[in-house]
Amino acid sequence: MRESLKDILLPILAIAAALLVFGGFVALSGVNPVDVWVILFKGAFGDWFSWQNTLQRAAPLMLTALCVVIPARAGLVVIGGEGALVLGGLACAALPYALPVPDNIVGTCMVFMAGAVAGALWIMLVGWLRQYRGINETISSLLLAYIAIGLFKHLVEGMLRDPASLNKPSTYALSEGIRIGGIGGSDVHWGLVLGVIACLACGLWLRQTTSGFAVRVVGGNPRTAQLVGLPASKLVLLACAVGGASAGLAGAVEVAAVHTNANASLIAGYGYAGILVAFISRQSPFAVIPVAILFGGFGAAGSLLQRRLSLPDASVQVLQGIAFVLILASEALRDMDWKTIISLPLSRFSGAAPAAATSTSNEGKTV
Amino acid sequence: MTTDMWISLLAGIGGGALRVGVPFLFVSLGECLTEKSGRINLGLEGVLVLAAMAAFGGAYLSGNAWIGVLAGAVAGGLLASLHGALCSLPRVNDVATGIALMLLGTGLAFYLGKPLIQPQAPQIPAIELGNWSDSSSVRAALQINALLPVGIAIAVLLWWGFARTRFGLLIRLAGDSANAARALGYSVNTIRLVATTLGGMIAGLGGASLTLFYPGSWNEGISSGQGLIAVALVIFARWSPLRCLGAAALFGGAGAIGPAFQSVGISWGYHLFNTVPYVLTLLILVITCKPGSVAVGSPGELSSTR
Numbered sequence: 176m177r178e179s180l181k182d183i184l185l186p187i188l189a190i191a192a193a194l195l196v197f198g199g200f201v202a203l204s205g206v207n208p209v210d211v212w213v214i215l216f217k218g219a220f221g222d223w224f225s226w227q228n229t230l231q232r233a234a235p236l237m238l239t240a241l242c243v244v245i246p247a248r249a250g251l252v253v254i255g256g257e258g259a260l261v262l263g264g265l266a267c268a269a270l271p272y273a274l275p276v277p278d279n280i281v282g283t284c285m286v287f288m289a290g291a292v293a294g295a296l297w298i299m300l301v302g303w304l305r306q307y308r309g310i311n312e313t314i315s316s317l318l319l320a321y322i323a324i325g326l327f328k329h330l331v332e333g334m335l336r337d338p339a340s341l342n343k344p345s346t347y348a349l350s351e352g353i354r355i356g357g358i359g360g361s362d363v364h365w366g367l368v369l370g371v372i373a374c375l376a377c378g379l380w381l382r383q384t385t386s387g388f389a390v391r392v393v394g395g396n397p398r399t400a401q402l403v404g405l406p407a408s409k410l411v412l413l414a415c416a417v418g419g420a421s422a423g424l425a426g427a428v429e430v431a432a433v434h435t436n437a438n439a440s441l442i443a444g445y446g447y448a449g450i451l452v453a454f455i456s457r458q459s460p461f462a463v464i465p466v467a468i469l470f471g472g473f474g475a476a477g478s479l480l481q482r483r484l485s486l487p488d489a490s491v492q493v494l495q496g497i498a499f500v501l502i503l504a505s506e507a508l509r510d511m512d513w514k515t516i517i518s519l520p521l522s523r524f525s526g527a528a529p530a531a532a533t534s535t536s537n538e539g540k541t542v
Numbered sequence: 543m544t545t546d547m548w549i550s551l552l553a554g555i556g557g558g559a560l561r562v563g564v565p566f567l568f569v570s571l572g573e574c575l576t577e578k579s580g581r582i583n584l585g586l587e588g589v590l591v592l593a594a595m596a597a598f599g600g601a602y603l604s605g606n607a608w609i610g611v612l613a614g615a616v617a618g619g620l621l622a623s624l625h626g627a628l629c630s631l632p633r634v635n636d637v638a639t640g641i642a643l644m645l646l647g648t649g650l651a652f653y654l655g656k657p658l659i660q661p662q663a664p665q666i667p668a669i670e671l672g673n674w675s676d677s678s679s680v681r682a683a684l685q686i687n688a689l690l691p692v693g694i695a696i697a698v699l700l701w702w703g704f705a706r707t708r709f710g711l712l713i714r715l716a717g718d719s720a721n722a723a724r725a726l727g728y729s730v731n732t733i734r735l736v737a738t739t740l741g742g743m744i745a746g747l748g749g750a751s752l753t754l755f756y757p758g759s760w761n762e763g764i765s766s767g768q769g770l771i772a773v774a775l776v777i778f779a780r781w782s783p784l785r786c787l788g789a790a791a792l793f794g795g796a797g798a799i800g801p802a803f804q805s806v807g808i809s810w811g812y813h814l815f816n817t818v819p820y821v822l823t824l825l826i827l828v829i830t831c832k833p834g835s836v837a838v839g840s841p842g843e844l845s846s847t848r
Contacts, residue, residue, distance in 0.1 A: 252637055304824075309833035313584065313637055314773055318820045321767045325817035332813070450641060489652030496646025500628065503639055507631035 177473070181509060186455050189505040190469070193498035200493065206484050218479035219472025226345045233471030235260070238425035239449025240456065240463045241377055242298065246312070248381055249414035250394035253301055255316030256422040257446025258323030260348040263423025264430045266293035267326050268346040268437035269335055271353075278352035286353055287427045294423020295416040297323060302415030305444035306408040324442055331437055345438035355432045366428035370462055373421055378460035380417075388415050420445065444492075444506035448474070452500050470495070477540040547806045550679035554805050555682025558798015559791050560690065561756065565590065567693040567766075567790035568748030569772035572741035574783055575700060576622075577776055579737035580717035580730070580843035584640025585625050586745050587769030588647020593618035593749025595655035598760040602663035607754050610663065613688070614750035615743045622742020623645050626735035631671075644769075658760045666754045687755045689747060693790075700783035706795060711738050717841030745769065767820065774823040777830060780839035796822045 179339035194215075198208030242256035267290035276282040301319060304310040332344040355365045381387040391398040393410045400407050425445060430437055452470050456462035460488050569586055576583045583589075596617035601610025625643050629636045669691075672684030704710040715723045716733040723730050748768075753760050775793060779785035800815035 252641075254641055257623075304828070307833060308828050309831040310824075310827045311831075313641075314770065315824060315827065317767065317770050318774070318824050321820045322817045325813045325820075328813040329811065333810075447645060451645065454638065487653045487656040489649050489656070491647030492645065493653050494649075496642065496649040499642035499645055500624070500639075502629060503634055503642055504628055506633045509633060 182457060185505045185508060186457075186466075186502055188208075189501040190455075190498055193494065193501045196497050196501070197494045200349060201484075201486065201490070201496070205423075206486065208322070210484060211480065211486075214479050214483055215473065218470075220477030225472075225475060228475035229468060229472040230363045230367050231471070231495050232474045233468045234364070234366035234370040234432075234465035235425040235429055236350065236449055236452050236471055236474075237374050237463055238421045238428065239446050240452035240467055241449075241460060242294075242422035242425075242452050243448070243453035244420070244456065244458045244460055244463060245377060245381075245390075246302070246411075247389045247453065248394045249411045250397065251302065251305065251411065252313045252314055253298060253415070253418060254450050255298070255301065255318075255320035255323075255446070256418075256425075257442070257444070258316070258320030259297045259419045260426040260429075261327045261424035261441050262297050262323050262426065263290035263294040264426030264434075264441045265330060265335075265346075265437045266290050266423070267427035267430045268349065269330070271347070271349065272335060276350075276353065278350045280352075282350075282353040282430065283355060285426060286349065290423040290427030290430075291420040292423070294426065295406045295420035297445035298415045298422065299412050301419075306411050306511040307319050314353070314425045315329060320446065327437075327442070328439070329368025331439070334534045335437070336437065340436075340438070343438055345434075345436040348436040349431060353431065354435060355428070364428070364432035366432050369424065369428060370467070373424070374460045374463050377421070381460065386410070386413065394525075405423075406499070408505045425449075448495060451495055452498065455502050548562060549677055551802055551806050553677070553679040553683040554802030555795050555798050557679075557685075558802055559795035560683070560686055560796065562797040563790040563792075564690050564693060564751045564755070564793020565748040565768055566592055566772065566775060567690075567697070567786060567812035568751065568771050569745045570775040570779065570786040570790055571693065571696055571700060571783055572618075572622075572743070572745030572748070573772045573776045574779070574781060574786055575713070575744065576738050576741035576742075577844055578704065578717045578781060578841055579713045580720060580789050580841050581629055581734045581738055582636050582640065582773065582844060583622060583625055583641025583643075583738060584637060584773060585621070585647060586640075586742070586772055587765065588644040589618045589621045589742050589745045590647075590653075590749045590752070590769040591765045592621050592647040592651040593659065593746035594752040595651040595749075595760055595766050597746070598663050598753035599655065599658055601665075601754055602658060602661055604754045605664060607664045607666045610754055611666065611747065611750040614754075615746040615785050618742035618746020621650075622745070623735065623739040625742070626738035629738070630731040630735060641726065648765075652762050655762075659762075662759070663754065665752065665756070666756045668756070674773065678726060683754070687751055688789045689751045689755070692747065694787065697783045697787050697832070698842075704783070714841070720843050721835045745772075769817055771823050774827055777840075778826045779824075781841065782839065793819050793822065 198211060198245055201211050202208045219223055239256045239260060242259060242433055243253060246253040267286040270276055270286050272290040276285050290319060301312050301316045304315050305312040335346045336344050337347045381391060389405050390410050393405060393407045397407060434440055448470060452463060452466045456466045473491050473494060480486045480490050481488050569590055573586055593614040597610040597614030600613025601607045625639055628634050667688050667689055668685040671686055672681035675681055704714060708731045713734055716730045720730045752764050775789045779789045796818045798811055799818050803815055804812055
């Protein structure tokens with residue numbers, strides 16, 4: 176793993192540029208961009224209350240980002256983490272319907288296992304479809320996410336519905352002892368610790384273990400993997416299982432710590448925001464931790480933007496979209512040295528366009 | 543179930559195929575054009591949503607549905623051209639860019655469309671084809687979106703254009719062998735940029751038909767993956783604009799099953815029936831894709847079909 180200054184600086188510059196562009200965008204709708212930046216910062220990292228809010232949102236983002244990162248290391252672009260998340264949350268909430276779950280830490284472990292297994296199976300299906308049926312995993316994972324959401328709504332409004340939940344169909348709430356609470360009395364729940372541990376564990380797994388290395392070989396060069404006799408399909412399924420389990424855990428965390436039961440609030444877009452976190456982290460589980468906190472912060476600031484400046488609730492989504500586009504565009508600068516990058520705005524597409532622009536084709540591109 | 547219920551159920555599904563299928567048709571034609579040039583645009587989902595909002599906004603502000611349609615096409619073309627421009631950069635992957643555009647397009651649409659959730663905009667006129675029938679449900683089912691003939695015309699035009707025109711040949715050349723196109727002195731990036739933008743404009747018409755025809759309102763759940771299904775539709779139609787017609791009708795019918803059942807009073811499994819298009823898409827992919835081989839008719843440069 177070679178990490179240069181550029182790997183860290185380029186995303187930071189891209190996010191800074193995204194904040195600038197977003198400022199210009201809100202300026203067009205008559206809002207002072209400086210106010211927006213100040214409120215974004217205050218709402219995300221301004222005081223302990225904001226930090227709690229931010230860290231609470233960072234937890235599921237870390238776990239859903241892993242659902243993109245780990246399969247990506249095996250060469251798959253999986254974007255259906257939202258499906259694994261909702262089914263993980265549903266399995267977590269539904270387990271007490273099927274089994275007598277003890278009302279203590281053992282029960283917590285059981286419902287979390289249920290969430291992880293549901294997510295793992297769902298994303299393994301994506302890997303299986305790709306390895307054994309040749310179906311593009313990007314498309315299938317997203318289709319499966321829509322199917323998962325349909326299934327979720329069907330079960331929550333039908334079989335698994337708590338009759339007392341009138342306006343908002345929900346499952347029965349998890350009993351008190353199973354839920355996970357705040358760390359040291361704060362609003363930051365233990366899911367954050369789980370997320371950090373998951374990121375560190377996945378990072379170490381990829382970096383230090385033989386199976387993790389094998390997954391990276393399969394993702395880096397399938398031909399080589401075949402030549403050295405690695406069981407590529409099994410490794411892909413393993414990577415999908417790990418990623419899916421992680422997204423399933425994200426759903427379980429949301430149920431056990433935030434909502435206490437499974438309802439439509441679970442479908443909040445963490446799966447999609449996780450894609451962005453994973454891409455900005457350049458598919459490194461370690462980098463996911465700070466990036467998830469940053470984007471958790473943006474999410475937390477969203478409601479403040481809505482209240483203080485009466486911006487629409489989709490503002491954060493726009494900011495995320497702009498950030499995503501600029502992060503991808505910044506990839507184009509990676510091959511150049513700093514001198515070229517700095518002189519780029521000056522040359523303005525004159526004859527001095529970088530040589531790379533004319534000689535690339537699809538083969539040379541990386542995800 | 544009584545005969546009347548069966549008739550209204552079948553009319554509901556058939557009418558739904560005509561109604562729900564129209565957006566599918568435009569998006570799949572747009573995707574077909576884009577993919578023929580060797581680029582995949584997963585961002586058509588975002589294009590569709592943004593165009594739907596723009597079309598509704600345009601119609602609402604101008605008081606004319608057709609200005610709305612134009613606004614939808616322009617908005618779709620603009621967002622798609624961003625995709626085309628980004629993909630022209632070195633080291634930028636079209637799948638990743640598509641995901642980014644999906645997020646950006648839906649975000650922009652929700653942001654700008656916030657004030658449009660309440661009002662009513664003028665609608666695209668309906669073409670009544672069902673006046674021969676006594677059954678009101680049949681008549682309702684055969685109210686055709688005036689954009690449907692436009693879609694059929696575009697399908698035929700694309701089919702003819704790919705086969706017969708210089709521009710169509712260039713697009714196919716860029717899609718099948720970028721090196722050959724370069725050797726002839728054409729800029730592959732420019733060809734793909736034009737194809738992607740035009741594809742986005744066509745998809746934008748699909749967005750317009752989402753918000754400017756029955757039930758015809760803007761809300762944030764308006765698309766839910768139809769732009770993505772288009773990618774699979776194009777594989778199913780084997781990159782032929784004419785086959786897109788049949789594929790769109792099939793998916794329209796599948797998408798209408800849930801509402802049709804609900805209209806005759808069967809509400810069980812509403813959410814499950816609504817997933818039928820996605821399940822169908824997966825099934826079709828399972829049937830048409832084979833591991834290790836390339837689908838018949840797929841452009842050689844396409845990154846999604848290995």
